[in-house]
Amino acid sequence: MFKFKAETLSYIENLFSNKLSLNKLGSCLLTLFNMSTFTPGPLLAQFDNPIALRNGLKDEQLKDLCTELRQYIVDIVSEKGGHFGASLGVVEMTVALHYVFETPYDQLIWDVGHQAYGHKILTGRRDVFHTNRIYKGISGFPKRSESEYDTFGVGHSSTSISAAIGMAVASKVKEEKDRQVIAVIGDGAMTAGLAFEGLNHGSTADCNVLVVLNDNCMSIDPNVGALKEYLTDITTSHTYNKVKDDVWQLLGKVSKFGPNAQHIAHKISEALKGTLIKESNYFESLKWRYFGPIDGHDVDYMVKVMRDLKDIPGPKILHCVTKKGKGYAPAEAGSPTKWHAPGLFNKETGEIVKVVPKNPQPPLYQDVFGHTIIELAEKNEKIVGVTPAMPSGCSLKLMMEAMPKRAFDVGIAEQHAVTFSAGMATQGLVPFCNIYSSFMQRAYDQVIHDVAIQKLNVVFCLDRGGLVGADGPTHHGSYDLAYMRCIPHMVVSSPMNESELRDLMYTGQLPDQGPFSIRYPRGNGVMTDWKTPMKEIKVGTGRKIKSGEDVAILTIGPIGNYAIKACENLAEQGISAAHYDMRFAKPIDELMLHEVFGKFKHVITVEDGCVQGGMGSAVIEFMADNGYTSQVKRLGIPDQYIEHGTQDQLYAECGYDVAGMVRTAIEMVGKQAAQSLGA
Numbered sequence: 001m002f003k004f005k006a007e008t009l010s011y012i013e014n015l016f017s018n019k020l021s022l023n024k025l026g027s028c029l030l031t032l033f034n035m036s037t038f039t040p041g042p043l044l045a046q047f048d049n050p051i052a053l054r055n056g057l058k059d060e061q062l063k064d065l066c067t068e069l070r071q072y073i074v075d076i077v078s079e080k081g082g083h084f085g086a087s088l089g090v091v092e093m094t095v096a097l098h099y100v101f102e103t104p105y106d107q108l109i110w111d112v113g114h115q116a117y118g119h120k121i122l123t124g125r126r127d128v129f130h131t132n133r134i135y136k137g138i139s140g141f142p143k144r145s146e147s148e149y150d151t152f153g154v155g156h157s158s159t160s161i162s163a164a165i166g167m168a169v170a171s172k173v174k175e176e177k178d179r180q181v182i183a184v185i186g187d188g189a190m191t192a193g194l195a196f197e198g199l200n201h202g203s204t205a206d207c208n209v210l211v212v213l214n215d216n217c218m219s220i221d222p223n224v225g226a227l228k229e230y231l232t233d234i235t236t237s238h239t240y241n242k243v244k245d246d247v248w249q250l251l252g253k254v255s256k257f258g259p260n261a262q263h264i265a266h267k268i269s270e271a272l273k274g275t276l277i278k279e280s281n282y283f284e285s286l287k288w289r290y291f292g293p294i295d296g297h298d299v300d301y302m303v304k305v306m307r308d309l310k311d312i313p314g315p316k317i318l319h320c321v322t323k324k325g326k327g328y329a330p331a332e333a334g335s336p337t338k339w340h341a342p343g344l345f346n347k348e349t350g351e352i353v354k355v356v357p358k359n360p361q362p363p364l365y366q367d368v369f370g371h372t373i374i375e376l377a378e379k380n381e382k383i384v385g386v387t388p389a390m391p392s393g394c395s396l397k398l399m400m401e402a403m404p405k406r407a408f409d410v411g412i413a414e415q416h417a418v419t420f421s422a423g424m425a426t427q428g429l430v431p432f433c434n435i436y437s438s439f440m441q442r443a444y445d446q447v448i449h450d451v452a453i454q455k456l457n458v459v460f461c462l463d464r465g466g467l468v469g470a471d472g473p474t475h476h477g478s479y480d481l482a483y484m485r486c487i488p489h490m491v492v493s494s495p496m497n498e499s500e501l502r503d504l505m506y507t508g509q510l511p512d513q514g515p516f517s518i519r520y521p522r523g524n525g526v527m528t529d530w531k532t533p534m535k536e537i538k539v540g541t542g543r544k545i546k547s548g549e550d551v552a553i554l555t556i557g558p559i560g561n562y563a564i565k566a567c568e569n570l571a572e573q574g575i576s577a578a579h580y581d582m583r584f585a586k587p588i589d590e591l592m593l594h595e596v597f598g599k600f601k602h603v604i605t606v607e608d609g610c611v612q613g614g615m616g617s618a619v620i621e622f623m624a625d626n627g628y629t630s631q632v633k634r635l636g637i638p639d640q641y642i643e644h645g646t647q648d649q650l651y652a653e654c655g656y657d658v659a660g661m662v663r664t665a666i667e668m669v670g671k672q673a674a675q676s677l678g679a
């Protein structure tokens, strides 16, 4: 049977409630049938996939195709949202790669994948691209289940080189001699240890990999560290560039030499090395052949270079210099950080759409963190802040500006961020190490081995804990409550509101706290007046928000605010629900749990995290250990990967929105309550 999408249903509702103007009717009808109202340029419209492109496009049309592809991205992202600057910066690279290489047979891997919009549009998803990141629409990142052109699922950075080497070695094992593997990786992603591990192994793996280094000097915020400076040096070095030009001239002839190509290429690289003895090349020293830097926006030249490189076997790097936001004037002129994912904007003026609320709104949790750490650090000189490449995203930027010597962006290097924090903690400092919940997965051993076993006082602030929305399964912070809870010494906490976040941050920096984790979600809090005086919360204590008779709802974190509404709703239906804000998943508040299980036959636990191993599991463990026998239902993220959508859509899908809590309570006690009401 034909099923309407949720988005479509809301259009229908709006139509019938007269909320939509007539001129929107057309676009609504198109949306009903999931059709695009966006019109691609004439060239882009002709090609449904790269095979058609390679068969039909002439070299002299490459530039026009790039212009149309760029425009199509601007048209759609300005109205539908999503990542922006990075995709515009790789338009020429995307076209050149699909034009030169035999995708999907040749394997093209995008690192992080936030820059792959052009790739999606060229690889069969042009007409559904307007559903990008929308509930039930296409994913904002490459995804193997979505297209055979998406060779490797991504979202987290710096995986592309390792994956490419794996694929290339597999090709070797399978004796597919003609198959090419290409990884596109940004200069930001290149700062991660994982990328280095790939480079280090790749040189000896004797396989056919091309790494295209997309160097735009930016991560989300400005890229940091020595590699960035090295790449800038090599791009601006006159000696290097002169030699490079000579080499390219020679290289242009390589493909014509057929079987001798390898020998000639070797001679070229030796010549390059010899000449640049004083400026020895980082990649060359790791035994990767290095080519470039070249202008990543000159599509004709990119095509020429890539054609040549196809004939050169072994591991090689092509260094391309690009600009984030290229071709869209407001993004080129403005802050690349702002244009990384600007939200909706007026494509004619470049003005970013801001809905100005009538009344003051509660702050983002990340900003509460950003302001509170400064307040704490002003009083406690031992406090320092650490972020792996997310200073804007987690708002540590505020501290980096206010106290530049005490706040550090260490690059996309979660493992280093944790061990670096551990090192500082051994010297008596109190690091607040802020890492998104899903990115922390990368640094798990460091949390255990470097922090927890040594009982060091590092305060982990896990931003984006819980379902994050449009970024989808790679970014949902589903697991932290569970993965932190099984670590000895670790305090596992989550505030229900801004004031509790401040109190927990205050508590975490008190003497001898040991490893202390505080998780909070993406988005806004609930308090407009949130700068409350900070006080200690006794570790392992929750609080009763509301008494009740029929059922107890135990929550952790801001999802507790949904429970408040659920209790009100249940009261209207004659069910008296008690509500407890647990605050800690570990140590769990045993006194409070004795009260709960001593009184209630029906208990519901709610967390914006996986149901396995989280707070609900802790409650059931307590119940079993203490011989209680109540009926407990755990609400949270089920044992599956949740796709993208708005946070509310996803809470509803997982059954822990207000309606889900009410439904569960009624299922558990509804009949009984109804009977006692005499129904």
Ligand SMILES: Cc1ncc(C[n+]2csc(CCOP(=O)(O)OP(=O)(O)O)c2C)c(N)n1
Pocket: 086, 089, 112, 114, 115, 155, 156, 157, 185, 186, 187, 188, 189, 190, 214, 216, 218, 219, 220, 324, 389, 390, 412, 414, 439, 442
């Ligand atoms: C492990 C991990 N940490 C952090 C991020 C967040 N993140 C997404 S894109 C990005 C910047 C990537 O920079 P770069 O590779 O240079 O690509 P660009 O956006 O400049 O094209 C970061 C830090 C991530 N996706 N994965």
